[in-house]
Amino acid sequence: MGDKGIFICTAxxxxxxxxxxxTGPPGxxxxxxxxxxxxxxxxxxxIDVSQLVIEKxxxxxxxxxxxxxxxxxxxxxxxxxYAATAALLSSKTPxxxxxxxxxxxAEDEETPVPIATIPVSVTMGKIGNHIVVDPNGxxxxxxxxxxxxxxxSDGNIxxxxxxxxxxxxxxxxxxxxxxxxxxxxxxxxxxxxAQTVGQ
Amino acid sequence: MxxxxxxxxxxxxxxxxxxxxxxxxxxxxxxxxxxxxxxxGSAYIEFGDNKILVGVFGPRDVHPxxxxxxxxxxxxxxxxxxxxxxxxxxxxxxxxREIEISKVIKEALExxxxxxxxxxxxxxxxxxxxxxxxxxxxxxxxxxxxxxxxAGIPMRDMVAACAAGKVADTVVLDVNNEEDQAGQADMxxxxxxxxxxxxxxxxxxxxxxxxYKKCVQVGVDGCKIVYDIQKxxxxxxYFGNGGD
Numbered sequence: 001m002g003d004k005g006i007f008i009c010t011a012x013x014x015x016x017x018x019x020x021x022x023t024g025p026p027g028x029x030x031x032x033x034x035x036x037x038x039x040x041x042x043x044x045x046x047i048d049v050s051q052l053v054i055e056k057x058x059x060x061x062x063x064x065x066x067x068x069x070x071x072x073x074x075x076x077x078x079x080x081x082y083a084a085t086a087a088l089l090s091s092k093t094p095x096x097x098x099x100x101x102x103x104x105x106a107e108d109e110e111t112p113v114p115i116a117t118i119p120v121s122v123t124m125g126k127i128g129n130h131i132v133v134d135p136n137g138x139x140x141x142x143x144x145x146x147x148x149x150x151x152x153s154d155g156n157i158x159x160x161x162x163x164x165x166x167x168x169x170x171x172x173x174x175x176x177x178x179x180x181x182x183x184x185x186x187x188x189x190x191x192x193x194a195q196t197v198g199q
Numbered sequence: 200m201x202x203x204x205x206x207x208x209x210x211x212x213x214x215x216x217x218x219x220x221x222x223x224x225x226x227x228x229x230x231x232x233x234x235x236x237x238x239x240g241s242a243y244i245e246f247g248d249n250k251i252l253v254g255v256f257g258p259r260d261v262h263p264x265x266x267x268x269x270x271x272x273x274x275x276x277x278x279x280x281x282x283x284x285x286x287x288x289x290x291x292x293x294x295x296r297e298i299e300i301s302k303v304i305k306e307a308l309e310x311x312x313x314x315x316x317x318x319x320x321x322x323x324x325x326x327x328x329x330x331x332x333x334x335x336x337x338x339x340x341x342x343x344x345x346x347x348x349x350a351g352i353p354m355r356d357m358v359a360a361c362a363a364g365k366v367a368d369t370v371v372l373d374v375n376n377e378e379d380q381a382g383q384a385d386m387x388x389x390x391x392x393x394x395x396x397x398x399x400x401x402x403x404x405x406x407x408x409x410x411y412k413k414c415v416q417v418g419v420d421g422c423k424i425v426y427d428i429q430k431x432x433x434x435x436x437y438f439g440n441g442g443d
Contacts, residue, residue, distance in 0.1 A: 028302040031295045043403040145306075147400070157411045160386070160402035163302075165309035167396030170415060177411050 005052020006062035009038035011069070011080045018072040036161045037067065037080045037121075040150035044119035044158040047088065051114035055098040063093065063113055074140035077148045077161075081121040082187070086194035088113050118191055119158060120184035121150040124176050126166060131176065133183055147173070149180035153188065157181070207381055210367035217377050218247075225361060225373040225421055230342060230432035232349045238325075240350020242432065246338035247375060250330040253342040255350040258320035266321070272314030273321050276305035278339055280328040300336050301326075307340055307360070307389040307399035313353040322352055333376030334362045337387050337425075340399060345429050349436070356391035357429055358398055361421030363388060363414045365406060370413045372421045384410075388418035392426045 011034040013021050026034070041047070052061040065084040069076055092110035096103045125135035125143035135143055145164030152158050157177055162168065168176070209217050216222065226247030235241035238254035261267035278301040282288050293301075304326070314322060324346065326339045337360035344357040364374035365384035374385050384404025390397050397419070406414060 028298050031298045032302055035295060035299050039403055043405070045405070152405065156405045156407050157402065158405045160400060161303075162397070162400035163306055165306050167310045167391065167394070167398040168400070169395055170397060170419060173397055173400065173415055174412050177408060181408060 002057035002060065003050065003053060005047075005049040005060040007042060007047050007049055007052075007065075008062065009041055009065040009067070009084050010034050011037055011067035011076070013069045013072070013076075016071075017069045021072070032161075032163070033076055033080065034067075036077055036148055036159075037084060039161075040081055040119050040121045040148075040159045041065070041084060041088070044150060044152045045116050046085070046119050046152075048114040048116045054096045054103050058101075059096075059098065059103045061093065061096060063088070072137065074135050074137035075123050077123045078121050078134060081119075081150070082191060085119060086191055089115060089118070089191065089194040090197045115195075117152040117154070118188050119150050119152050120187045120191065121148050121159075122180040122183045122187070123148040124179060126164070126168065126172070131172065131179070133179060147176050149176060151181045151184040155181050155185070207377060209378060209381060210369055210371075214369075216366065216371065218375055220373075222369055222371045223417065223420075225424055226375065228425060228428050230345055230428055232345050232432045232436040238346075238350070240346045240348070240352070242342040242345035242349060244338050244342035244345075246334060246341070247373075248330060248332035249328070249335050249338045251335065251339050251342050252327045252329060253339065253346040254325045254327075255322065255343075255346045255352070256325075257322035257350070258314070258317040258352070259323070261319065261321040267319045269318055270315070272317035272319075274305055274309055274312055274314060274324070275321055276301050276308065276324045276326065276343070278304055278326045278328070278336070280331060280335075284328045284331045300339075303399055303401065304336060304340050304343060307358055308343060308347065310394075310396060310398050311344065311354050311356055311358050311391060312347060313355060316353065322347070322350075331376075333379045334374060334387070336360070336399075337362050337389070340389050341425050341429060345432050348433055356393040356396075357426065358389045358391055359422040359426035359429055360387065360389040360399060361418055361425050362386060363418035363421065365404060365410060365414070370410055370417055372417050384414070386414045386418055388415065388422060390419050390422035390426075392423050 067080040095106040095109035144166035150159040240255040340360040366382040389399025
């Protein structure tokens, strides 16, 4: 398995972000958040991990995207996902070379993270029979169920997670898929600005 | 989790998959309602090579007490894999994956159960995966629905679950472990056939928007197959000679 680099995306909620957040190990909500955000970026193959290899079967580069929520107003799925995506688009990683059987840092050399596509997650909440895009804190607290759909630059759907204690009809699921691609395309244009910052 | 390289023949030219199934054919499914003496309701499922046991307790007093709700009963779900359920020994402590699956299964069952008649109580669903072979969350959810019905919990409908996916550029029903590791997409679906409601839906892997719609359709059709087997399991226990 030494022909691919490592990518890990995390998310945590700080106690100062909301009065109900407590210290201690993460609960199911936060674990789900971190896993859904990670899955969206991972499954879209945004980062070409095959380019993160320093020496095959010997040494690879790891890329970490750590989200820290400092102030809460609903829909952390999208907030964390965009933050991580924008950070990845604008980051420069140190360059490593394989010298004398060991990874060696190349001084004053940086490379951008190898990007293959820009994933955009779109979270929709279902309140009664209405579907709202990007539920804010109040909507998040009162919605019946939610769905997070991530699409890539080609308009393909690459990750999805339903949550909340109600269901969706098959028509609603199809409708949400279309909304996520349409809304995602607009947000992708904003995320592309991050790429210019990094250059 | 795994790599996406396709060295194995996942789908041959006759449309036969690596385990001999057709594209729209689920694995062998066997469900038995009951079986556990101490639990209020239980079910055992064999879904291909998955073997899962589910026990339900409640409605009963809530511990710790602050978790209780004065308006309604609460549902608690624990999905757990025993150490010998997979090839490499699994640490018995609950992993982040198991915590997430517990949560999605809980949220998939919540629209089905009617706990408002049992305020201040909890219904506990304990899912133990004894042997895992891809698609455990769907098998677990299907068995949990039967176990809840077996426990006599009032329900609007049973949740049936089955995965759809994309393997060798083809949408297939019920993705197995090999197809999950080497395939292109996996979409577990939980569905209530009478209410026509999707209560569990996840996806990883890239699908075009047409494939996405087809995947949902194939998965829902698969759930209907599972639903018939769930009903038969309950009929066998309560109206047949399979009772205990």
